Amino acid sequence: MDQIKAITMPTLSRLENATASHAAGGAPSSGFMNTLQQAIGKANDIQLEAGQATEALMTGQTQNIHQAMVALQEADVSFQLMMQIRNKLVSAYEEIQRMQI
Amino acid sequence: MMIFDRTMQLLNRTLDLRQARQRVIASNIANEETPGYRATELSFQDSLQAANRGRDFVSLAVTQGQHIGPRGNPVQQVMGKLGSVPAGDIPLDANSVNIELEMAKMSENAMQYNAAADLLARKFRGLLNAIREGR
Amino acid sequence: MEMTDSMAVSVTALDAQRQRLNVISSNLANAQSTHTPEGGPYKRRDVVFQSTPVASPFQRTFRQVSTGPGAHALDGVKVLRVQEDKRPGQVIYDPRHPDADKKGFVKMPNINVMDEMVNMMGASRSYEANVQAINATRAMWNKALEIGR
Numbered sequence: 001m002d003q004i005k006a007i008t009m010p011t012l013s014r015l016e017n018a019t020a021s022h023a024a025g026g027a028p029s030s031g032f033m034n035t036l037q038q039a040i041g042k043a044n045d046i047q048l049e050a051g052q053a054t055e056a057l058m059t060g061q062t063q064n065i066h067q068a069m070v071a072l073q074e075a076d077v078s079f080q081l082m083m084q085i086r087n088k089l090v091s092a093y094e095e096i097q098r099m100q101i
Numbered sequence: 102m103m104i105f106d107r108t109m110q111l112l113n114r115t116l117d118l119r120q121a122r123q124r125v126i127a128s129n130i131a132n133e134e135t136p137g138y139r140a141t142e143l144s145f146q147d148s149l150q151a152a153n154r155g156r157d158f159v160s161l162a163v164t165q166g167q168h169i170g171p172r173g174n175p176v177q178q179v180m181g182k183l184g185s186v187p188a189g190d191i192p193l194d195a196n197s198v199n200i201e202l203e204m205a206k207m208s209e210n211a212m213q214y215n216a217a218a219d220l221l222a223r224k225f226r227g228l229l230n231a232i233r234e235g236r
Numbered sequence: 237m238e239m240t241d242s243m244a245v246s247v248t249a250l251d252a253q254r255q256r257l258n259v260i261s262s263n264l265a266n267a268q269s270t271h272t273p274e275g276g277p278y279k280r281r282d283v284v285f286q287s288t289p290v291a292s293p294f295q296r297t298f299r300q301v302s303t304g305p306g307a308h309a310l311d312g313v314k315v316l317r318v319q320e321d322k323r324p325g326q327v328i329y330d331p332r333h334p335d336a337d338k339k340g341f342v343k344m345p346n347i348n349v350m351d352e353m354v355n356m357m358g359a360s361r362s363y364e365a366n367v368q369a370i371n372a373t374r375a376m377w378n379k380a381l382e383i384g385r
Contacts, residue, residue, distance in 0.1 A: 065381070068216075073383055075227070080230065083231075205370055212240075215381060216381060
């Protein structure tokens with residue numbers, strides 16, 4: 001979903017710059033980055049699936065309402081999970097920033 | 102800035118169409134005893150499906166805020182088609198309303214309307230969640 | 237016309253039972269009719285039901301259902317025909333009856349009111365059961381809407 005990317009991309013690029021310039025060992029920070037990127041990608045995919053299930057229900061291609069509901073719920077939960085990961089990362093970054101002189 | 106995706110537009114249109122369908126069904130039920138009345142129905146699912154499939158969203162950028170973008174979504178133009186309900190046997194008073202069928206259609210229509218409204222509400226909640234950044 | 241498959245099936249049953257009730261009412265009303273335009277007493281009528289695949293736009297679902305294990309198409313019901321009961325009715329002796337023949341016998345319709353009442357209850361019960369089925373479909377749908385609320 002474009003709106004998710006629009007909200008999170010600036011933060012991601014900020015993080016990327018910060019970790020690139022301050023990282024002592026590359027492995028831990030890129031681990032965080034990977035987790036977040038995977039989470040975003042997954043959340044996006046699930047959102048798309050939920051959209052398709054909803055459209056199929058509305059246009060009468062399926063009578064499967066529970067599939068659409070479950071898909072929407074999954075999308076909601078994975079999005080919130082991704083948001084929490086992002087928020088934690090951002091606050092960790094800000095805390096590290098404060099630790100500088 | 103377009104934040105209401107195609108699913109939300111489809112849901113929006115579905116609500117309009119379902120409401121119109123409800124009016125048609127209600128008038129069928131009201132005219133259950135009218136002599137010579139032919140039952141009608143509003144069908145839109147095929148055209149809705151076609152409109153939803155036949156477009157990939159090309160959102161053209163506008164350079165000035167006041168510029169009006171293209172009409173965009175063909176889903177918004179889907180009107181239903183009024184047809185007459187295929188009747189089995191026409192009774193003596195030439196009234197073709199099948200009351201059980203109309204009641205069942207009304208029930209079904211209400212169910213679908215509720216589903217569309219609920220799904221739209223969830224979409225909005227999801228958007229608000231994203232805007233508030235999960236806090 | 238779109239409709240959830242199960243509701244479409246139930247609607248065919250409602251239709252069929254209503255027609256059955258019409259026939260039963262006709263039988264009951266004519267339990268004493270010794271005269272018909274075709275001559276002879278009224279002949280009891282009965283409906284013949286036939287299971288019929290429900291016409292539905294969801295053919296894709298059908299194909300999935302009809303190829304998997306334990307597969308079956310969705311069948312509704314329809315009234316195949318209304319058929320006359322050929323059994324002879326009671327012949328009673330009543331010389332004063334306007335339709336009595338030379339020997340004083342009157343051919344009565346072959347209708348047993350008790351049987352018709354029982355059939356009527358059967359049709360009514362069946363109708364109610366199908367209405368319950370429709371309500372159950374709706375309840376399940378609305379329950380699904382509560383997922384994650």
